[in-house]
Amino acid sequence: MKFKSWIGAGLAAAFASTAALAEITIGISIAATGPQASLGVHYKNAFELMPKTIAGEPVKFIVLDNASDATNAARNGRKLVTEDKVDVLMGSNGVPATMALAQVANESKTPLVTLSPATLSPENFNWVFIVPQPTELMMDAVAKDVKKRNLKTLGYIGFSDGWGDLVYKATESHAAAGGYRLVTNERYARNDTSVVGQVLKIIAANPDGVIVGGSGTGGALPQIALRERGYKGPIYHNHGTVNAEFIKVGGKLAEGAIAPTGPVVVADELPAGYATKALGAEFMKRYEAKFNLGRNAFAAYSYDAVLLVEAAAREALKKARPGTAEFRAAMRDALENVKNVVGTHAVYSMSPTNHNGMDERARVLVEVRDGQWRLMK
Amino acid sequence: MTFDIALWLGQDGVTNGAIYALLALALLLVFTVTRVIFVPQGEFISYAALSLALLQAGRMPGTVYVLVIGGLVAALFDGVIAVRAGAWRRLPRIVLVYLVLPLLMAAITWWAVPQKLALGWQVLIVLGLVVPLGPILYRVAYQPLASASVLVLFIVSMAAHYVLTGLGLVFFGGEGLRAPPFSDFQLKLGVLTISAQSMLVVAATLVIMVLLWLLFGRSIYGKALRATAINRTGARLVGIPTGLSGSLSFTLAAFIGAVSGVLIAPITTIYYDTGFLIGLKGFVGAILGGMGSYPLAALGALSLGLLESFSSFWASAYKEVIVFTIIIPVLVWRSLTSHHAVEDEEE
Numbered sequence: 001m002k003f004k005s006w007i008g009a010g011l012a013a014a015f016a017s018t019a020a021l022a023e024i025t026i027g028i029s030i031a032a033t034g035p036q037a038s039l040g041v042h043y044k045n046a047f048e049l050m051p052k053t054i055a056g057e058p059v060k061f062i063v064l065d066n067a068s069d070a071t072n073a074a075r076n077g078r079k080l081v082t083e084d085k086v087d088v089l090m091g092s093n094g095v096p097a098t099m100a101l102a103q104v105a106n107e108s109k110t111p112l113v114t115l116s117p118a119t120l121s122p123e124n125f126n127w128v129f130i131v132p133q134p135t136e137l138m139m140d141a142v143a144k145d146v147k148k149r150n151l152k153t154l155g156y157i158g159f160s161d162g163w164g165d166l167v168y169k170a171t172e173s174h175a176a177a178g179g180y181r182l183v184t185n186e187r188y189a190r191n192d193t194s195v196v197g198q199v200l201k202i203i204a205a206n207p208d209g210v211i212v213g214g215s216g217t218g219g220a221l222p223q224i225a226l227r228e229r230g231y232k233g234p235i236y237h238n239h240g241t242v243n244a245e246f247i248k249v250g251g252k253l254a255e256g257a258i259a260p261t262g263p264v265v266v267a268d269e270l271p272a273g274y275a276t277k278a279l280g281a282e283f284m285k286r287y288e289a290k291f292n293l294g295r296n297a298f299a300a301y302s303y304d305a306v307l308l309v310e311a312a313a314r315e316a317l318k319k320a321r322p323g324t325a326e327f328r329a330a331m332r333d334a335l336e337n338v339k340n341v342v343g344t345h346a347v348y349s350m351s352p353t354n355h356n357g358m359d360e361r362a363r364v365l366v367e368v369r370d371g372q373w374r375l376m377k
Numbered sequence: 378m379t380f381d382i383a384l385w386l387g388q389d390g391v392t393n394g395a396i397y398a399l400l401a402l403a404l405l406l407v408f409t410v411t412r413v414i415f416v417p418q419g420e421f422i423s424y425a426a427l428s429l430a431l432l433q434a435g436r437m438p439g440t441v442y443v444l445v446i447g448g449l450v451a452a453l454f455d456g457v458i459a460v461r462a463g464a465w466r467r468l469p470r471i472v473l474v475y476l477v478l479p480l481l482m483a484a485i486t487w488w489a490v491p492q493k494l495a496l497g498w499q500v501l502i503v504l505g506l507v508v509p510l511g512p513i514l515y516r517v518a519y520q521p522l523a524s525a526s527v528l529v530l531f532i533v534s535m536a537a538h539y540v541l542t543g544l545g546l547v548f549f550g551g552e553g554l555r556a557p558p559f560s561d562f563q564l565k566l567g568v569l570t571i572s573a574q575s576m577l578v579v580a581a582t583l584v585i586m587v588l589l590w591l592l593f594g595r596s597i598y599g600k601a602l603r604a605t606a607i608n609r610t611g612a613r614l615v616g617i618p619t620g621l622s623g624s625l626s627f628t629l630a631a632f633i634g635a636v637s638g639v640l641i642a643p644i645t646t647i648y649y650d651t652g653f654l655i656g657l658k659g660f661v662g663a664i665l666g667g668m669g670s671y672p673l674a675a676l677g678a679l680s681l682g683l684l685e686s687f688s689s690f691w692a693s694a695y696k697e698v699i700v701f702t703i704i705i706p707v708l709v710w711r712s713l714t715s716h717h718a719v720e721d722e723e724e
Contacts, residue, residue, distance in 0.1 A: 038551040160694055187694040190553075191651040193396070193641060196389035197689030197696075200382050217553035217646050245552040249646050 024059045024313060024322045026306070027080030029091035029101060030115070034068025036094045038216070038245070039298050043093050043115055045291050046302035049283070054310040055317060062086065066097055073097035077104030087322050088331060090305050091115055093298065095162070102128045109325065111312075111332045113305040129335050130356045131305050133262060133345070133363055135170040138239045141260040141363045142211065143174035145376075149234065151208035153183045157198050157222045158213020160187035167213030167238050183207050190218040199225040209233045215240030219257075220249040227253040234258060239363075244294035247371055257368045258376060262345040264300040266366055269375040275361055280344040295373065297345070304343035311341045378690070381568045386686045392575040392644070394682020395582040396637050400659025401678040402589060402671055403633040409606035409669070410626040412527050413519055416534040419656025420541040421634025423649055425507045426642035427545070430554035432499045437490050439548020440506045441483045443541075448479035448509070451516040475513065482506055496559060504635050511631025512624045514541075519627075520620060538653065545649035553651075556642035578640045585633060586675065602626060658685070658700065665707050667715075 028047065031040035047061050062084055066072040073092050080086045081104060089105055089112040092098050098116045105112035105127040114130045146154065156171065158164030164187055172182060183205045186198035199222060202210060212222050212235060219241035226235060237246075237259040247254050263270055267280030280300065287299050312334035320326035338357070341348045346362030365376040400418060407415040428438035452475035459467040482505045489502055518537045522529060562573040592599035604612040605622040613619055637655070641647065662678025681700065688699040 035546065035551045157693075160697075185694075187696075188689070189654075189697065191648050191654055193645040193651070193655060194389055194393055194686070195689070197386055197686050197691075198693045200385055201690050201693070204379075204382060217555075217648075220553075220555070221646055243552075249553060249555045251555075251557070 022057050022317075022322050024054060024057050024088075024309075025084060025086045026059060026061050026088045026090060026309065027077075027084055027086030028061060028063045028302075029066045029073050029076035029080070029089070029097065030063060031068040031093050031097065032063075032065040036068040038243075039296075040068070040093045042293065042296055042298035043302045045293070046287070046299035049286055049290065049299075049303070050306050054306065055313040057313070057317065057322065066092055068094060068097070070094070070096040070100040074100040074104055077101045078108075081108040081110050085323055086110065087328055088113060088309050090302070109332075110328050111335055113308060113335070115301045115305060125355060127332055128355060129308065129350065131301050131308070131345070133239065133358055134356060135166050135238070136173055137358060137360075138260040138363050139167065139170040140174055140360075141365050142171070142236045142238075142258075143178035143180075145236075145258070145365055146180050146209060147178045149209075151180055151234070153205075153207040153209075154180050155184045155186070155202035155205055155207035155210040156182050156213065157184070157186040157188065157195065157202060157210065159215070159218065160189050163215060163240065164213045167211070171211050171213075180208075182211075188214075188221065190214070192221065195221050195225045196229075198222070199229055199231075202226070203229055203231055207233065209236060211236045211238075212241070213238060216243055217245045217249045220246055220254065223250055223257055224253045239297065242366060242373055243296050247368055247373070250368070254368045255371075259366055259373075260363045261366050261373070262297040262300065262362065263364045264344040265295050265297050265373060266364060266375040267344070270364070275342060275347050276344055279342060283344045300344040304345050304348070307343050308335065308338060308341060308348060311338045382690070384567075384569055386690055387683065388569055388571065388575065390683035390686030391679065392578050392682070393685060394662075394679035395579045396641055396655060397659045397662045397678035397682050398675040399582050399585060399633050399637050400656055401663040401666065401674040402586065403630040404656070404660050405663050405666075405668065405671060405674050406589075406602075407626050407630045408663075410602050411515075411519065411523065411530070411623045413530045414527070414534055414660075415627075415630060416531075416538040416653075416656070417514065417541050418630055418634055418659070419652030419654065420538065420545065421507055421510065421631050421652065422638040422641065422655055423545055423549075423647060423652035424510070424541075425503050425635040425638025426556070426647040426651075427549045427554055427638075427649065428503045428506055429499060429639055429642045430556040430647065431549075432486075432490065432502065433496075433556050434554075435490060435493060437487065438503075438506065439544075440503075440510075441486050442548060443544050444479045444506055444509060444513070445483050447513040447517065448475040451475045451513045454516060454521075475516075479509060479513075482509070500639050503639055504632070507635035507638070508628060508631045511627040511629075511634075514631075515624050515627035520623060523620065523623060542650055542653065549649045551649070553646035553648040554642075555646045558643040574640075574643055578644070581636060581640055585636065586671075589629075589671070598625060658682075661701065661704055664704055667711060 030043050031037055032044045044063060047063055053059060064076040066076050077089060089101055089110050091101050093116050095116050098114045098118045101112055102124055106124055112128045117132050117134055118130055120128055156168055158167050184202050186201060188195045188198055212219050219237045223235055235257055237257055239261045242259050242261040263276050264280035267277055267284050270277040283300055283303055312331050315334035316327055316330035319330040336350055336352055339349045346358040348357040350357035366373045367376045404415055404418055407413050424440050428440045431438040452471055455471045486502055518533050522533060558574055560573040564571045593603055601617045602622050604617055605619055609619055658681055659678055662681045663674040665677030666673030685700050689696045
């Protein structure tokens, strides 16, 4: 319903100005409702802060809701490609929905800029560009801190699902470089009522630190249980946990929790001269002023996706007109070759083998201090 | 594993098991009286826990809307039947029970949200919001099909579960909430520290069990429920309105669910879908007890809590697998040893 009025407005605008022939159309599928909506809302809100023109051409955003469902995401993708003839696809905030979109992107030869991490086989990789930080990059920040503090053994407790596995593997992959050993691999479910058993096992193993592979408020249960049982060592979370709700649920016991995240979350605390500081701080200020939903990394991914598209469109417009298959192919080639595009999260430099293009500047460690996520000193 | 760890695990298991035991009792009660396998039982827990957490945070719990809209639907159901039958005298009661009471609760809640009342009052408000959902749910979803087969009633239960979970997601959102603890008091007992919260859980479970025992043993309503449970047709023949029994058993189930929710809200993070899993474990507990006897169901649920606690220590990745597969050997053993009682006939 909402998007129909969008199209209506878009058509009206198109008819009103004859100059708008080269309009760039971006089709977005996001989980604005359903279980993933608490993050999806941020991704969606960001599109209200986007510029009206990119690379000198008018731009139209068509935002569809996939209700946190991968099948809907695929349907949205097909609709956007066939009916709206979009030049670029974007979405979604859940990995399964993103994978569904990736399939549509490859079939229809439309570039997809993903808003969630995605692991793709080489044949599905071609048309897909990934904005968020890979989990390995995020956990690398944790591994470096573990090394700095000279922690030798780490306990692990994570979700009993794909996310728990992903964080565990990412942590394990840095073990040699970080000089630590994982001594437990405990699992729990987001809606479990107790993690006492797992926490006792960790405490019995007496590790120097603990890594939690949960997300959102789900990360609070082990944090609280560990502190209640008197665990004194540092507790590391992952980037999925960095939101205001985690602190609300964790209360006093959340203090001191450490997590990696995109620098945009603490943009105004970054040292002067940090590559993404200016843009990130400005975006966060605008976002908080308009929506007042607390700091988070998610809206900024949408913003970076559009910045990447803008950078690529500057090149692609030299070769073809928007709305054509040639333009979509030119966009793909241009996205693959963007260099030093400064976003809110990272400085992106892509290549044929690297469709994410981030480096170590794309993550920082934050900790809960006085009931807020703050840059770790 | 040391003895200390075993003690701690035991304490955790008893706390969880006590909650499962409450739910097992509620499920058993509903099943024996109405033959409904009450899947949405767990939703009352989520609704109550989240409502309490929201009240304490000074926000309006969405349960209010569910209650008012549900009451409206139930009133329409009964109202249309009454008007068609020309039984105008029934209307005032329908309006009072299904419209005035929910609206009154909504008004009280609306007034109470900014007041930051004492915890006891907030708990009462939560009970007032959640308990009426039981009879409303029975009226809307089950009463029209009260004589259908167990399977049909089970399918209705699944539908009701999805509707209530969906509404929970809409009104409470996808992230979890946790209520502040009722008291920071902790009892040191050797190596154990027992929080006031977990003592309260066990105490409340015992109190509710005694109350149920008194209700069934002493009161006329309890006896009517028992009679309906033992033989529906016979109960109807001696003049027990089975519709009333159904409504009453759902009210009790909602009450038990709401109390469990209030008790568990400060212990763990509650999501809109947490209750389902807790309810399911209560159900497994009831099955372990043979789905027929209250003490056995409570015992089954308690053992399940202990099993869960110990398996989360030994093999946390397989915890749910262990907890839910235990049902298979128990069912095999029961079907081999027990004489197959005559199931209530399909009409």
